[in-house]
Amino acid sequence: MLESIENDQQVIRESEEKYRIIAENTADIIYICDMNLNLTYTSPSVTKVKGFTIEEALAMPIEERNTPASIKEIIALFVLEMEKEASGAADPDRTVTFESEEYCRNGSTILIENSVRFLRNKDGEPVSILGIGHNITDRKKAEDALQLTNAKLQLLSSITRHDILNKVMIVKGYLGLAEEEQGGEMLTEYLKQAQTATDEIQRQIEFTREYQQLGIQSPAWKTISSLIESIDDRELPIACDCDRISIYADPMIERAFFNLYENTLRHAEGATLVQIRCEETNSGLRITWEDDGPGIPDKEKEIIFERGYGKNTGFGLFLVRDILDITGITILEDGVAGEGARFRMLVPEGGYRTG
Numbered sequence: 001m002l003e004s005i006e007n008d009q010q011v012i013r014e015s016e017e018k019y020r021i022i023a024e025n026t027a028d029i030i031y032i033c034d035m036n037l038n039l040t041y042t043s044p045s046v047t048k049v050k051g052f053t054i055e056e057a058l059a060m061p062i063e064e065r066n067t068p069a070s071i072k073e074i075i076a077l078f079v080l081e082m083e084k085e086a087s088g089a090a091d092p093d094r095t096v097t098f099e100s101e102e103y104c105r106n107g108s109t110i111l112i113e114n115s116v117r118f119l120r121n122k123d124g125e126p127v128s129i130l131g132i133g134h135n136i137t138d139r140k141k142a143e144d145a146l147q148l149t150n151a152k153l154q155l156l157s158s159i160t161r162h163d164i165l166n167k168v169m170i171v172k173g174y175l176g177l178a179e180e181e182q183g184g185e186m187l188t189e190y191l192k193q194a195q196t197a198t199d200e201i202q203r204q205i206e207f208t209r210e211y212q213q214l215g216i217q218s219p220a221w222k223t224i225s226s227l228i229e230s231i232d233d234r235e236l237p238i239a240c241d242c243d244r245i246s247i248y249a250d251p252m253i254e255r256a257f258f259n260l261y262e263n264t265l266r267h268a269e270g271a272t273l274v275q276i277r278c279e280e281t282n283s284g285l286r287i288t289w290e291d292d293g294p295g296i297p298d299k300e301k302e303i304i305f306e307r308g309y310g311k312n313t314g315f316g317l318f319l320v321r322d323i324l325d326i327t328g329i330t331i332l333e334d335g336v337a338g339e340g341a342r343f344r345m346l347v348p349e350g351g352y353r354t355g
């Protein structure tokens with residue numbers, strides 16, 4: 001009898017050890033809450049995912065773990081599940097899946113996909129909640145970026161088709177007029193206008209070839225220093241103090257920085273240096289791109305980002321803005337005319353990291 005009990009205890013210890021190994025080595029957060037939604041257990045992965053120690057996490061009430069909007073949704077879901085329990089019609093082995101926005105130690109938030117179920121006593125009554133939390137922040141960002149990209153590409157297709165058809169009609173019109181001419185100055189002018197429209201068609205088609213790459217690949221982390229190092233700055237030196245800072249952006253972010261540099265070369269006549277600085281703010285990471293050229297007149301600060309504006313293709317800063325927008329990065333120009341151009345990019349919380 002004693003030997004049988006010892007064997008049973010050994011089996012229990014081995015089983016507990018297996019579960020402990022699983023809990024302590026999984027990348028997801030395994031947790032248990034009491035029926036007041038207070039944590040009574042969390043796996044060590046909470047430190048890697050959210051930055052809190054196990055002790056800190058266990059001591060935090062739900063108000064400190066989740067955002068207000070998530071708390072409201074969690075409580076509503078909990079009440080609904082308890083109502084099902086009271087009705088007696090629910091499956092006792094059911095698993096419920098939901099998403100929650102949760103705080104990290106550094107003040108940022110992440111999105112967690114939770115799969116939870118009740119743990120029950122011998123009478124089948126729920127006494128606690130077992131959950132597994134999976135960090136889906138990057139996946140959600142990629143999904144959002146893809147949706148935004150699809151919308152942009154549909155818009156681009158519609159606009160470009162309309163513009164090119166208009167230019168084709170212009171070409172046909174001037175060629176028709178040219179056919180009626182017997183030579184002379186007007187014929188030359190008609191052919192010149194037809195050539196101009198044809199050149200614009202070519203530029204638009206070349207732009208669509210580049211723009212169609214936007215959003216094809218999932219966003220990724222890129223260090224700002226690597227983006228700057230990819231630019232040949234022998235013509236106009238770049239000084240950058242954004243070491244060890246990465247941003248989450250579309251892979252075409254390299255093209256965005258290159259276009260900013262090209263824009264500076266074309267328009268910042270007399271400039272001797274481009275200065276890039278990074279600064280953390282309450283709203284996110286501010287990246288400042290500044291030159292010491294003539295600057296941009298106040299009346300042009302907004303329209304420089306519009307499609308078609310500029311002396312060349314008219315797509316340079318328009319493309320910059322749309323590449324950044326894929327992952328929620330905004331850009332504006334707020335330099336002082338006569339003292340240089342200054343572009344400020346704001347990377348939202350969760351879209352950058354240091355070290």
